[in-house]
Amino acid sequence: QSALTQPRSVSGSPGQSVTISCTGTTSDVGNYNYVSWYQQHPGKAPKLMISDVNQRPSGVPDRFSGSKSGNTASLTISDIQAEDEADYYCCSYAGSYAVFGGGTKLTVL
């Protein structure tokens, strides 16, 4: 039940695109299309941004998109804005339970 692997930090300037990876195993990310992404601002509860690998809940800007290849899921944020600066976590079903990634801090330069 190890945490999924994410880069500790990524950064980009406003208007650029960034991609955050989330690497698991054949027991979780690689075996199920049940991967979600969460955004968490300091002192706040997490917010669901992407579910089922690439589905955006209502109200989430279309600048946020998700994908998956093999054991690695990815979150891409296009045209990044100042308010996107936050921590991002992936979460995958792993058979009877789920597991989060270690989290990635996005810095908007």
Next chain:
Amino acid sequence: EVQLVQSGAEVKKPGESLKISCKGSGYPYINNWIGWVRQMPGKGLEWMGIVYPGDSNTRYSPSFQGQVTMSADKSISTAYLQWSNLKASDTAMYYCARLFSGSYGEKFDYWGQGTLVTVSS
């Protein structure tokens, strides 16, 4: 409006017991699993487990199995997370969250505000 309201911050001593709560409103409470997520100070999110208010069925992460107990009382739309022997390492923010209907455990669509638990002698 869907809301999950958690009980207030707690300060406890090692060895004490504790039960925190998560009350739901704005939807049929028994229809959705409720999950618990731990966030230790300055650290990431950890999936602890989920409880189904309809019949109190539970699923735990292997990391938390035997360390905590999850339960629910559907009559008052409330889920609980409890410890019988707190340790300093249990100091963390604990979030409850509603699992999206049909999801397998990774899709939490509404979150509580969090309960800060501090364990210190």
